Amino acid sequence: MGRAPCCDKANVKKGPWSPEEDAKLKEFINKYGPAGNWIALPQKAGLKRCGKSCRLRWLNYLRPNIKHGEFSDEEDGIICTLYATIGSRWSVIASQLPGRTDNDIKNYWNTKLKKKILGLNQPKFQPPFSSLSNLSHLYTSFFDQPRKPLPPDSINFVAPQNSTILYSNTAQQHEEFHAYYPIKDNMLVFGQNDAASCSSSDGSCSQISYGAKDRVVKNEQIGFLHGFIDNPNSLALEDPLGSIFDHHKQINIGVLENSQLQYDLEEVKQLITSGGGGGGGGGLLFGDESKAEAMGMYYF
DNA sequence: AACATTCGCAACCGCGAGGGT
């Protein structure tokens, strides 16, 4: 037995909305407000449409203050940053861009922005992040990977000073992780990398981080991706949690709940690029490409 | 000019979450 349909499909119109339908929907909502029962709305408004269709039409097109047209560089930056942080949670991303809808952003990302970033053929050792386009060599690696959903409790924890936060992918790892990093104060902080675990004895870096902890903690406004590219060798030697981290390509992802972006693009870029900063931080380069690839690492 | 292909965007669909009963 399948799910009951949300409306009578046989008597419902599909496809593009006509100006008359738009006018009816607008008029009804202006009169009675958008809140209430979307399923019952079409009948009340005299529309032969599914309630879900009405809702979508209103939210994505008819609602006041909807912004159409080109995205600005600043919006591009915000979308990129948030996508790197939280993945394809378009509604969350849309909440940071007034006037833009999740559908709009999703379409923009899939058709333009992704290509804009990924389509650029950047040399591998370009100095990172001198402009937005230079994000490409970083994002290429991330976007090639399937995005994992946030674990339900990946928000709301505070990591101790000078520690590495890691989101582990198995239940057991997750348990160990939270045993090590207690949840408190209804706040998430992305940790500044532990200097010891950042650099291995041969000088290569095993981690990257985006965003400096002091900025995040101080402002409590924005969380950035804290990426982790593990080097099992250096971790085993230098990180007390190395045993947990012995899988390649683990990425810790989180975002402050109800966060508000309050940085301009330059600051966002700055945050992204300031993986280091203040007492040991992330780096980007592995010393040896073939070694990195053999170990299944990202390589920049 | 005609046809094929690609692109961009609006709309659809199915699912999970959450509230109400």
Place this chain on the structure above:
DNA sequence: TACCCTCGCGGTTGCGAATGT
């Protein structure tokens, strides 16, 4: 607490427009 119903989300589809051959 189990079930039902609606909402909201993210992935996908379909179609007209634009571009290429």
